[in-house]
Amino acid sequence: MPREVRERQMLDAAVAGFARHGYQAASMDDIAEEAGVSKPLVYLYLKSKEDLFTACIRRERAALVEAVRGGTGKSEVPGARAEQQLWKGLCAFFAHTAARPDGWSVLHRADTQGEPFAREIAAMRAEITELVTLLLARAAVDAGCDEKFAEREVSGLAHAMVGAAESLAVWANARTEAAPSPKETAATLMNFCWTGLEQMIKGARWSPHR
Amino acid sequence: MPREVRERQMLDAAVAGFARHGYQAASMDDIAEEAGVSKPLVYLYLKSKEDLFTACIRRERAALVEAVRGGTGKSEVPGARAEQQLWKGLCAFFAHTAARPDGWSVLHRADTQGEPFAREIAAMRAEITELVTLLLARAAVDAGCDEKFAEREVSGLAHAMVGAAESLAVWANARTEAAPSPKETAATLMNFCWTGLEQMIKGARWSPHR
Numbered sequence: 192m193p194r195e196v197r198e199r200q201m202l203d204a205a206v207a208g209f210a211r212h213g214y215q216a217a218s219m220d221d222i223a224e225e226a227g228v229s230k231p232l233v234y235l236y237l238k239s240k241e242d243l244f245t246a247c248i249r250r251e252r253a254a255l256v257e258a259v260r261g262g263t264g265k266s267e268v269p270g271a272r273a274e275q276q277l278w279k280g281l282c283a284f285f286a287h288t289a290a291r292p293d294g295w296s297v298l299h300r301a302d303t304q305g306e307p308f309a310r311e312i313a314a315m316r317a318e319i320t321e322l323v324t325l326l327l328a329r330a331a332v333d334a335g336c337d338e339k340f341a342e343r344e345v346s347g348l349a350h351a352m353v354g355a356a357e358s359l360a361v362w363a364n365a366r367t368e369a370a371p372s373p374k375e376t377a378a379t380l381m382n383f384c385w386t387g388l389e390q391m392i393k394g395a396r397w398s399p400h401r
Numbered sequence: 402m403p404r405e406v407r408e409r410q411m412l413d414a415a416v417a418g419f420a421r422h423g424y425q426a427a428s429m430d431d432i433a434e435e436a437g438v439s440k441p442l443v444y445l446y447l448k449s450k451e452d453l454f455t456a457c458i459r460r461e462r463a464a465l466v467e468a469v470r471g472g473t474g475k476s477e478v479p480g481a482r483a484e485q486q487l488w489k490g491l492c493a494f495f496a497h498t499a500a501r502p503d504g505w506s507v508l509h510r511a512d513t514q515g516e517p518f519a520r521e522i523a524a525m526r527a528e529i530t531e532l533v534t535l536l537l538a539r540a541a542v543d544a545g546c547d548e549k550f551a552e553r554e555v556s557g558l559a560h561a562m563v564g565a566a567e568s569l570a571v572w573a574n575a576r577t578e579a580a581p582s583p584k585e586t587a588a589t590l591m592n593f594c595w596t597g598l599e600q601m602i603k604g605a606r607w608s609p610h611r
Contacts, residue, residue, distance in 0.1 A: 215516065303512050303519035306425065347572055347581070347589045354568025355561035362560040371557070379557045383594050 194236070200226045201233055206247050210293035214244055214304045241307075248301050248308060251294035252315045258287035259319060263326065273330035280326070281356065281380055285373035288360040299361055316353060324349040348384075355380060404446070410436045411443055416457050420503035424454055424514045451517075458511050458518060461504035462525045468497035469529060473536065483540035490536070491566065491590055495583035498570040509571055526563060534559040558594075565590060 204225035208217040219240055223230040237243040262283025263276045288295040298315070301308040327345045363376045371379070414435035418427040429450055433440040447453040472493025473486045498505040508525070511518040537555045573586045581589070 213516065303514075303516060305515060306423065306513060309513035344589060347569055347586070348593055350568040350572040351565035351590060351593055354564035354566075356564075358560040358564025359557055362557055376557065379554060380561060383558055383561055 197226075197228060197232070198236055201228065201236060201243070202247055202250055205237075205243050206251065206293050206297055209244060209247060210296040213300065214240075214308075219243075244301075244304070244308065245311065247297050248311045251291070251298050252311065254291070254294065255284075255287055255298065256315065256318055258283045259322065263322065273326045273333060277323070277326050277330070278377065278381055280322070281377035282374055284356060285360060285363065285376040288364065289373045289376075292364050295360060295364060299357070316357075320349050320353045323352055327352075352380070352384060355383070407436075407438060407442070408446055411438065411446060411453070412457055412460055415447075415453050416461065416503045416507055419454060419457060420506040423510065424450075424518075429453075454511070454514070454518065455521065457507050458521045461501070461508050462521065464501070464504065465494075465497055465508065466525065466528055468493045469532065473532065483536045483543060487533075487536050487540070488587065488591055490532070491587035492584055494566060495570060495573065495586040498574065499583045499586075502574050505570060505574060509567070526567075530559050530563045533562055537562075562590070562594060565593070 201222070204222045205217075208222045208225060211217070217240075219230055219233060222243070223233045226233070233243065237246055259280050263280035298312060302312045303309075324345055327349055331345060359376055359380060363371055363373075411432070414432045415427075418432045418435065421427070427450075429440055429443060432453070433443045436443070443453070447456055469490050473490035508522060512522045513519075534555055537559055541555055569586055569590060573581055573583075
């Protein structure tokens with residue numbers, strides 16, 4: 192069996208094991224057994240539990256970012272509104288996290304497993320936030336908004352949106368009954384924020400004194 | 402000097418040290434020196450670095466939750482709209498995280514320092530999400546919304562809002578110049594979400610096909 196096939200089997204088993212038991216409690220014996228290989232082979236290929244976990248994070252991170260970029264890219268046609276790209280990107284994000292709950296669980300919980308892993312997640316978050324910032328800035332400029340808005344508020348909004356999406360994906364995957372579909376979850380977030388964002392772009396502001 | 406005063410000094414020094422260097426790299430020697438006490442006294446009072454960090458998390462968690470509850474409680478007068486309570490709660494949250502950046506840094510980064518600490522943070526997040534869920538559900542019912550909405554969508558919205566607020570607080574504290582005031586940050590989030598939320602409560606829905 193070619194090495195890449197064996198490695199993929201090991202990573203599949205590792206993602207499942209880490210998602211089920213957490214990084215500390217997952218056992219290398221179980222992961223090897225689940226992958227149908229010997230434990231020494233796992234160590235030969237992936238070196239250590241830490242390296243195996245890092246490899247899992249990197250694979251799942253790349254898959255998630257690719258899914259989101261694919262989603263936003265689908266609307267990358269002349270005249271496509273940033274709003275549609277954001278919608279497609281959110282649909283792709285929630286479809287991916289719903290289809291790969293173990294991968295999302297590994298990514299989401301890697302944050303809690305110490306600095307080297309948390310750094311991987313911070314880099315992923317920064318990558319997605321940058322993409323969302325670009326989309327929101329384009330939406331603002333499309334709507335004839337001045338650049339000060341794009342510089343100052345869009346960055347905050349992008350962070351808010353990514354934080355909200357992350358929390359919603361955890362919430363959606365944790366629901367055992369009446370779990371919303373990925374599109375429903377994406378629509379929840381669009382409902383939640385797009386109307387407000389659209390108003391902001393037009394210059395309207397919420398006020399505590401209204 | 403009474404024990405509680407000494408303990409407070411140790412916790413103040415520890416929060417500053419953990420915020421500056423992170424949990425792993427912070428030194429017990431430096432924390433003791435900063436607190437103006439001997440290292441054995443720190444161990445006598447707080448037992449271990451892990452217990453000291455846990456004590457920091459618990460103190461900062463209690464202070465943050467109290468600040469947010471205080472903010473939402475201020476509008477707890479007959480006829481106060483949930484919208485105003487949410488606004489006051491957000492203002493209190495961002496004022497607190499801006500005034501105690503070290504405390505917020507400890508809380509925010511504790512998530513990355515292993516399961517026991519991450520559990521404390523998860524419990525804090527659940528506590529605040531519950532408060533936000535109640536406020537949103539009240540707002541929905543105030544607006545004459547049926548209970549199905551309150552059950553299903555409000556829970557997702559509360560998670561989205563808490564995730565967004567967390568991300569925004571990190572973003573605001575990281576800005577070295579032109580840092581927004583707590584009220585500006587709170588208004589960013591209200592602008593972002595309230596109009597959308599208000600529309601949702603009224604039954605309006607965002608649609609990809611409009």
